[in-house]
Amino acid sequence: MRALTVRQPWAAAIAHGPKRTENRSRPIPPARLGTTILIHAGQAEDVNALPADTVRAWPRHFGAIVAVATLAACHQAEKPRCCAPWGFPDTWHWQLENVRALPHPILGVRGQLGLWTVPDDVLAAVQRQVDLARERDSQ
Numbered sequence: 001m002r003a004l005t006v007r008q009p010w011a012a013a014i015a016h017g018p019k020r021t022e023n024r025s026r027p028i029p030p031a032r033l034g035t036t037i038l039i040h041a042g043q044a045e046d047v048n049a050l051p052a053d054t055v056r057a058w059p060r061h062f063g064a065i066v067a068v069a070t071l072a073a074c075h076q077a078e079k080p081r082c083c084a085p086w087g088f089p090d091t092w093h094w095q096l097e098n099v100r101a102l103p104h105p106i107l108g109v110r111g112q113l114g115l116w117t118v119p120d121d122v123l124a125a126v127q128r129q130v131d132l133a134r135e136r137d138s139q
Contacts, residue, residue: 001126003038003065003118004094005111009049011041012058013086015067015101021083023091028074029115038118038126039067039099040111064105065118065126072097102129 006014006022013019041064073095077087087093106125109118118126 001036001038001118001123002032002115003040003111004115005040005042005113007042007044007046007049008060008062009058010046011039011066012060014039014069014096014099015041016058019086020096020099021086022094022096023077023086023088024094025091026114027076027092028071028094032071032115033074034071036068036070036098037115038065039069040064040109041066041105042111059105061105061107063109063111064107065102065109065122066105067099067101068126068130069096069099071095100130100133102126103133104129 004022010019010022014022041061043063045062071094075082075093075095077083077089077091077093079089081087083093106122106129109122
């Protein structure tokens with residue numbers, strides 16, 4: 001399984017908020033469209049990203065897998081404000097669907113640029129959480 005590293009507070013906005021557009025310099029590789037990925041909160045923070053009171057509302061972790069999502073679609077930004085308020089001009093907009101925050105983020109995970117392959121032990125920890133959440137939802 002692949003993961004996408006996203007700086008905070010954007011990763012929290014995806015996992016716990018309404019952000020479903022991720023801005024990237026390149027399109028999603030066609031073979032990855034429709035696949036499930038993990039959202040990884042990177043070590044870096046974009047301090048000018050969102051108002052402080054909005055950021056405080058969402059749990060923030062660094063160096064952690066925080067959510068599962070589907071790469072649903074991709075398109076180049078259209079002028080003037082495509083995918084507002086999350087889409088930026090002059091970028092590719094990666095559209096996310098079926099976003100599910102992990103109840104307990106998997107900490108201590110080192111990210112990489114682009115889509116990267118998740119180590120087996122991290123994937124197993126994510127799978128345990130997904131299975132537990134499924135069991136809770138079915139009760």
